[in-house]
Amino acid sequence: MMSRKRHSFLLVFIFLITMASQALAQVNFGGEPHTKLKLIPEVTSVQPGGSFWVAARLSMEEGWHIYWRNPGDTGLETEIVWDLPEGFKAGELQWPYPEKIIEDPLVVYGFHDVIYLLTRIDVDKSVKPGKTVEIKAKANFLECAEVCIPGEGADAVTLPVKAEPPRPDTRWVEVFAEARSKLPLKATDWQISASRKANELLIRLNPPQWFTFPFKEVTFFPYKMGFIDNIAPQKIVKENGSYLLKIKLADNAEVPSEIEGILVNEDGWRGPGSEKSLEIKAVLGEALAPAAGGGGKLSSVWLAILFSFLGGIILNLMPCVLPVLSIKIMGIINQAHDEHTEPWKHGAVFTLGVLVSFLVLAGILLILKAGGAQLGWGFQLQEPLFLTFLAAFMFVFGLSMFGVFEIGTSLTTVEGKVQPKRSGFAASFVSGILATIVATPCTAPFMGSALGFALAQPAWVSLIVFTFLGLGMAFPFMLISSIPALLRYIPKPGRWMESLKQFMGFLLVATVIWLLWVLGIQAGATAVIIVLFDLLITALGAWVYGRWGNLAMPPKTRRTAMVIALILVLGSNGYVFANLDQYAVTPQAEAASSEGIPWQEFSQEKVDELVAAGKPVFIDFTAAWCLSCQVNDRVAFSDETVQKTFRNKKITAFKADWTSRDEHIAQALAKFGRNSVPLYVLYPGGNKNEPMLLPEIITPGIVLDALELVK
Amino acid sequence: MIRRKISAGNLILGAVLLAAALAMALEVNKPAPDFTLTDHQGKTHSLSQYKGKYVVLEWINFDCPFVRKHYGSGNMQALQKEYTKKGVVWLSVCSSAPGKQGHFDAKEITKRLAEAGGAQTAYLIDAEGKVGRLYGAKTTPHMFIIDPEGKLIYNGAIDSIRSTDKDDIKKAENYVRTVLDAVLNGKEVKPFTTVPYGCSVKY
Numbered sequence: 001m002m003s004r005k006r007h008s009f010l011l012v013f014i015f016l017i018t019m020a021s022q023a024l025a026q027v028n029f030g031g032e033p034h035t036k037l038k039l040i041p042e043v044t045s046v047q048p049g050g051s052f053w054v055a056a057r058l059s060m061e062e063g064w065h066i067y068w069r070n071p072g073d074t075g076l077e078t079e080i081v082w083d084l085p086e087g088f089k090a091g092e093l094q095w096p097y098p099e100k101i102i103e104d105p106l107v108v109y110g111f112h113d114v115i116y117l118l119t120r121i122d123v124d125k126s127v128k129p130g131k132t133v134e135i136k137a138k139a140n141f142l143e144c145a146e147v148c149i150p151g152e153g154a155d156a157v158t159l160p161v162k163a164e165p166p167r168p169d170t171r172w173v174e175v176f177a178e179a180r181s182k183l184p185l186k187a188t189d190w191q192i193s194a195s196r197k198a199n200e201l202l203i204r205l206n207p208p209q210w211f212t213f214p215f216k217e218v219t220f221f222p223y224k225m226g227f228i229d230n231i232a233p234q235k236i237v238k239e240n241g242s243y244l245l246k247i248k249l250a251d252n253a254e255v256p257s258e259i260e261g262i263l264v265n266e267d268g269w270r271g272p273g274s275e276k277s278l279e280i281k282a283v284l285g286e287a288l289a290p291a292a293g294g295g296g297k298l299s300s301v302w303l304a305i306l307f308s309f310l311g312g313i314i315l316n317l318m319p320c321v322l323p324v325l326s327i328k329i330m331g332i333i334n335q336a337h338d339e340h341t342e343p344w345k346h347g348a349v350f351t352l353g354v355l356v357s358f359l360v361l362a363g364i365l366l367i368l369k370a371g372g373a374q375l376g377w378g379f380q381l382q383e384p385l386f387l388t389f390l391a392a393f394m395f396v397f398g399l400s401m402f403g404v405f406e407i408g409t410s411l412t413t414v415e416g417k418v419q420p421k422r423s424g425f426a427a428s429f430v431s432g433i434l435a436t437i438v439a440t441p442c443t444a445p446f447m448g449s450a451l452g453f454a455l456a457q458p459a460w461v462s463l464i465v466f467t468f469l470g471l472g473m474a475f476p477f478m479l480i481s482s483i484p485a486l487l488r489y490i491p492k493p494g495r496w497m498e499s500l501k502q503f504m505g506f507l508l509v510a511t512v513i514w515l516l517w518v519l520g521i522q523a524g525a526t527a528v529i530i531v532l533f534d535l536l537i538t539a540l541g542a543w544v545y546g547r548w549g550n551l552a553m554p555p556k557t558r559r560t561a562m563v564i565a566l567i568l569v570l571g572s573n574g575y576v577f578a579n580l581d582q583y584a585v586t587p588q589a590e591a592a593s594s595e596g597i598p599w600q601e602f603s604q605e606k607v608d609e610l611v612a613a614g615k616p617v618f619i620d621f622t623a624a625w626c627l628s629c630q631v632n633d634r635v636a637f638s639d640e641t642v643q644k645t646f647r648n649k650k651i652t653a654f655k656a657d658w659t660s661r662d663e664h665i666a667q668a669l670a671k672f673g674r675n676s677v678p679l680y681v682l683y684p685g686g687n688k689n690e691p692m693l694l695p696e697i698i699t700p701g702i703v704l705d706a707l708e709l710v711k
Numbered sequence: 712m713i714r715r716k717i718s719a720g721n722l723i724l725g726a727v728l729l730a731a732a733l734a735m736a737l738e739v740n741k742p743a744p745d746f747t748l749t750d751h752q753g754k755t756h757s758l759s760q761y762k763g764k765y766v767v768l769e770w771i772n773f774d775c776p777f778v779r780k781h782y783g784s785g786n787m788q789a790l791q792k793e794y795t796k797k798g799v800v801w802l803s804v805c806s807s808a809p810g811k812q813g814h815f816d817a818k819e820i821t822k823r824l825a826e827a828g829g830a831q832t833a834y835l836i837d838a839e840g841k842v843g844r845l846y847g848a849k850t851t852p853h854m855f856i857i858d859p860e861g862k863l864i865y866n867g868a869i870d871s872i873r874s875t876d877k878d879d880i881k882k883a884e885n886y887v888r889t890v891l892d893a894v895l896n897g898k899e900v901k902p903f904t905t906v907p908y909g910c911s912v913k914y
């Protein structure tokens with residue numbers, strides 16, 4: 001009896017204490033916290049001597065935020081305090097990049113909704129398998145909406161200790177993949193340097209060579225509190241090939257000698273859709289590292305100008321430009337005998353036409369590139385329809401050279417008619433444009449890489465290069481038309497002009513063959529045959545027009561001829577344009593053998609076999625939901641040198657796609673002590689043939705360095 | 712029409728000036744700007760009237776957990792008692808806008824001060840936030856110390872440990888104490904600045 005009484009007394013006592021402490025909590029903290037903690041281990045068991053990751057999930061009610069490691073102008077750093085069993089050791093907390101939360105006039109760095117704070121926990125070898133351990137943690141945070149409340153949360157999970165490598169908990173793989181994608185990149189090919197100038201912190205960012213993506217805005221979040229002016233907008237300035245970030249310092253700031261923090265780039269540090277934050281550590285130097293690119297160097301700009309001018313002159317000898325130009329020159333020769341003041345003016349207008357169309361083309365390219373499109377000079381040649389159109393155009397042009405028909409007899413000066421001044425200039429201008437348009441496809445194989453380089457330079461350099469290319473192309477024409485003495489060296493018009501014209505026609509047909517060859521690579525043999533038929537019918541149309549549509553025929557015949565010619569030309573070309581897709585073969589099967597890395601589906605048996613035989617093997621563990629994997633694929637494995645090295649060294653490449661979770665792949669991952677993707681494994685071959693793991697973030701350089709090991 | 716244009720212009724100019732004032736935290740070793748405010752009992756106080764004395768300005772918001780840390784533990788009141796006794800003027804300034812956290816009517820302030828046992832010289836109401844912005848007060852608490860010549864000699868945090876935990880008070884270095892103990896004992900103190908911590912001032 002006695003004991004029961006005491007027991008109930010105890011209960012009441014406990015009840016009272018609970019009530020009191022709750023009331024106290026109400027007074028102090030305003031009730032339950034608005035932020036909840038949950039611990040999520042990545043694995044289902046732990047292994048002595050191994051390690052595993054745990055996510056501390058903090059979910060906040062709407063409108064509430066908690067703070068990053070540097071809280072900004074006010075607030076408090078969120079803390080996770082671990083309570084671990086004997087033999088377990090927690091590593092450093094991995095912070096995702098924060099948001100800038102503006103509470104005018106203050107700015108704080110923190111998080112809304114939900115965050116996952118990852119921590120690696122190491123398990124000592126001495127821990128005995130067979131038992132279950134409890135992983136406990138407490139979160140201390142300051143949560144704020146309009147007002148701020150300090151709060152805390154606690155959670156615990158239990159995990160069995162097993163001798164075997166841990167397996168991932170399949171419920172959480174995507175959560176971990178996403179959480180990792182928000183962690184700052186620790187290593188990068190970007191060159192970062194920092195210096196101070198008066199009340200500004202300057203951070204220079206030199207991109208790696210392969211980085212050709214849009215880059216607009218960057219925000220620096222320092223690890224150390226209080227030395228930058230958090231609310232002042234940070235300015236990014238593009239200078240030549242690199243970028244300069246200007247950050248206003250706080251008044252009376254104590255600037256640390258080493259600048260540590262993260263840079264957040266909404267466009268991604270490895271191209272669109274890639275990791276947005278990058279951890280940096282830069283000693284505050286006297287001067288910044290020199291800007292990258294070299295494009296800004298005066299000497300190389302002069303060199304570019306010289307080469308583009310010379311290149312422009314050479315362009316005139318291209319089989320597609322020469323005919324256009326020669327017609328124009330003949331026109332000038334004819335005119336030269338009528339009026340002596342005109343030729344140079346025509347030359348100037350022609351030059352203008354060339355320049356305007358070059359700059360328009362370059363402008364379009366630059367705009368498209370700024371918009372993020374991956375284009376190079378001659379990009380239009382990647383489009384089979386454009387190739388077909390160009391081939392038909394050149395062919396018709398060539399037929400006219402052969403004399404099958406005359407182009408716009410009333411417009412050209414070939415027949416020696418004296419033109420009214422205006423239309424004469426207009427024709428010169430148009431022929432300038434025409435010359436440029438037909439010249440573009442010719443420049444692609446000839447100067448493609450050089451122009452590609454020019455396009456990677458700052459816009460003003462690209463525009464200068466294109467201007468001088470145009471000037472170079474117009475130069476011989478300008479020269480001939482402006483120096484009457486030179487005109488005298490050109491023979492008087494006569495039969496030789498007709499012969500030259502016909503010869504030029506052959507050059508045009510040669511260009512057509514080249515275009516069809518390119519088309520053949522892109523779309524296959526059937527497509528080429530279809531286009532050849534199209535050209536045949538187009539030629540028939542041209543012949544009908546030339547034979548019965550010329551001025552010597554009665555008007556009725558002319559009209560009928562024109563209609564028939566139009567039906568033939570438009571009909572056949574229209575058919576090809578609408579249906580080319582059906583005949584085009586996607587050359588993937590072909591490409592796999594000659595280009596790209598021939599990936600095979602992952603199979604443990606095949607890998608074992610090859611490894612045992614001392615053959616080099618590469619395994620790419622990836623998944624569609626893994627952001628870093630996708631970016632790695634795009635950045636590293638699409639690089640030509642990497643692809644070539646894979647082929648030359650005869651490395652068997654396996655792709656283990658973990659998009660839908662596969663037990664065999666999970667086992668293979670566990671073998672390497674991993675339970676997440678990406679993972680890159682290289683067996684370099686040879687007698688030992690031991691696996692080597694590549695970092696999770698790879699670039700062409702990293703992969704190539706690793707492949708060096710393969711003999 | 713013209714008048715409206717001018718007033719819009721004034722508005723923009725005002726906003727620019729305000730932004731400039733906010734961006735410029737008050738510099739130490741320079742004269743502290745004068746101001747006049749009314750306390751909760753209706754009495755006016757201006758900085759200039761306390762020339763010849765050390766003045767402490769403390770930004771306050773009774774409902775902010777950081778302020779509660781220092782009042783709940785009795786730390787702030789102890790400082791106020793100790794130094795007002797030594798002739799220091801201690802002015803608590805509340806810049807919370809009406810309707811925002813920390814803004815109270817005179818009756819509530821009297822009650823809160825009595826509860827806390829506050830020993831400041833005066834509790835000043837800056838509901839428009841003019842003085843807060845003039846001084847660039849960021850947080851509650853945010854401390855300023857002005858010497859007898861009217862020069863600002865300290866601008867920053869109450870102490871060295873950012874937290875809401877009362878247990879940290881003993882472990883931390885209290886900067887107000889550091890400065891006042893030195894100057895009151897006739898020692899030279901190089902004016903300095905720290906990063907204040909607390910809730911944002913509810914302007």
